[in-house]
Amino acid sequence: MRLPPALIGHTEEVLREVLRFTAPADSTLSRYFRDHTRLGARERGVIAESIYGLLRNKAVYTSFSESGSGALIRRMALLALADGVGIDALGGLTELETEWLTRVMEIDRNHLPLELRVNLPTWLFQKLTEQLGEEGMLAFTKATNEPAPLDLRVNTIKAERDAVRAELALAPIQAEPTPFAPDGLRVLKKPSLQNLPLFKSGAIEVQDEGSQLLAQIVGAKRGEMVVDFCAGAGGKTLALGAAMRNTGRLYAFDISEKRLAKLKPRLARSGLSNVHPVLIAHERDAKIKRLAGKIDRVLVDAPCSGLGTLRRNPDVKWRQLPTAIAELNVKQAAILDSAARLVKPGGRLVYATCSILKEENEAIAEQFLATHAEFELLPMRDVLVEQKIVLEMDSYLKLSPEQHQTDGFFAAAFQRKK
Numbered sequence: 543m544r545l546p547p548a549l550i551g552h553t554e555e556v557l558r559e560v561l562r563f564t565a566p567a568d569s570t571l572s573r574y575f576r577d578h579t580r581l582g583a584r585e586r587g588v589i590a591e592s593i594y595g596l597l598r599n600k601a602v603y604t605s606f607s608e609s610g611s612g613a614l615i616r617r618m619a620l621l622a623l624a625d626g627v628g629i630d631a632l633g634g635l636t637e638l639e640t641e642w643l644t645r646v647m648e649i650d651r652n653h654l655p656l657e658l659r660v661n662l663p664t665w666l667f668q669k670l671t672e673q674l675g676e677e678g679m680l681a682f683t684k685a686t687n688e689p690a691p692l693d694l695r696v697n698t699i700k701a702e703r704d705a706v707r708a709e710l711a712l713a714p715i716q717a718e719p720t721p722f723a724p725d726g727l728r729v730l731k732k733p734s735l736q737n738l739p740l741f742k743s744g745a746i747e748v749q750d751e752g753s754q755l756l757a758q759i760v761g762a763k764r765g766e767m768v769v770d771f772c773a774g775a776g777g778k779t780l781a782l783g784a785a786m787r788n789t790g791r792l793y794a795f796d797i798s799e800k801r802l803a804k805l806k807p808r809l810a811r812s813g814l815s816n817v818h819p820v821l822i823a824h825e826r827d828a829k830i831k832r833l834a835g836k837i838d839r840v841l842v843d844a845p846c847s848g849l850g851t852l853r854r855n856p857d858v859k860w861r862q863l864p865t866a867i868a869e870l871n872v873k874q875a876a877i878l879d880s881a882a883r884l885v886k887p888g889g890r891l892v893y894a895t896c897s898i899l900k901e902e903n904e905a906i907a908e909q910f911l912a913t914h915a916e917f918e919l920l921p922m923r924d925v926l927v928e929q930k931i932v933l934e935m936d937s938y939l940k941l942s943p944e945q946h947q948t949d950g951f952f953a954a955a956f957q958r959k960k
């Protein structure tokens with residue numbers, strides 16, 4: 543069945559807004575759908591897919607749009623829609639548009655220049671090629687164009703992985719244990735989970751396997767004092783609280799009241815009572831000082847470029863700029879430096895990002911070690927053995943979509959010398 547002609551106009555309108563890059567694409571889409579309640583589920587699906595498709599293929603579409611006629615934004619929207627549903631499904635095309643689309647859709651994209659094919663801004667193309675080599679950069683960009691799997695973390699305070707898997711199967715939702723994270727399940731299709739009793743009761747949370755592994759390597763145990771320094775909406779806080787078996791004290795710091803507010807309902811569902819959310823003004827807030835030298839484990843899940851999450855957020859590569867990354871680097875080092883003060887002798891500090899850029903990862907870890915003689919690196923291979931996670935790593939944890947089917951993550955673990 544042909545899609546209504548108005549769909550092209552809607553896609554154009556969302557696209558115009560998304561390409562301003564003033565807000566994340568998913569929030570622009572949600573707002574548009576809230577304002578246009580008459581759009582049906584299929585139409586929403588087609589628009590959303592086209593917008594994400596466009597963000598993944600922006601360089602190619604921009605080049606293709608140099609031919610054709612009419613408004614540029616319409617040509618871009620048509621390419622995204624044609625890639626998503628096929629030209630024949632589109633209602634409202636003019637003869638000229640059909641002719642142009644048919645012609646450009648026949649171009650073999652494998653023969654386009656590399657920089658176009660990988661669909662990266664030039665600065666990122668150069669950086670990733672330098673860092674990963676051409677083959678590595680190609681493997682990464684290919685993997686970021688694949689949809690991310692839907693991973694769940696079983697809340698071990700409330701349920702066990704096998705039992706949850708069996709209950710999901712009755713729904714019927716098929717799920718497999720995640721390859722590396724001990725409490726993870728990978729759901730094979732993408733059903734809606736919000737209304738499942740398992741979700742409502744807090745037995746499961748949606749969380750990428752990589753994110754679960756970051757919480758795991760903190761190694762939090764019963765009765766400990768733990769700080770999640772950049773807790774946000776608490777994805778990792780909840781995993782840490784469960785690892786502590788709901789004992790001890792877990793502080794969830796963040797500078798964003800809005801994000802901490804999102805943690806509240808998740809906390810209520812989780813059944814955890816050992817979590818203490820604390821709004822801080824900045825990383826050197828006086829509230830932090832009184833905990834100096836008292837904390838067993840500190841996780842710094844630092845604000846970062848998010849370039850490891852391109853599968854879910856393809857707009858990030860177009861929104862990020864090298865200047866913003868340089869500013870982030872200063873912030874990351876400052877947060878890590880302040881968080882380190884909390885760690886007691888023998889305690890563990892974990893620095894993590896969802897980026898794949900060396901300057902946000904290894905460079906920050908190395909700079910930290912060079913300026914903090916009281917800390918030593920805990921090689922990640924040892925931490926993984928301690929946590930019984932079968933993953934080959936060297937000094938650091940480096941997860942990537944092409945190798946591990948997770949988002950791109952980095953983590954370094956340090957120990958304060960005794």
Ligand SMILES: C[S@@+](CC[C@H](N)C(=O)[O-])C[C@H]1O[C@@H](n2cnc3c(N)ncnc32)[C@H](O)[C@@H]1O
Nearest residue numbers: 772773774776777778796797798825843844845
């Ligand atoms: C990568 S996100 C955290 C995600 C979260 N840990 C999770 O698992 O869902 C980084 C967080 O750092 C917070 N942040 C930014 N600057 C900060 C600072 N100076 N001190 C503490 N948190 C900060 C941001 O508000 C954001 O929530």
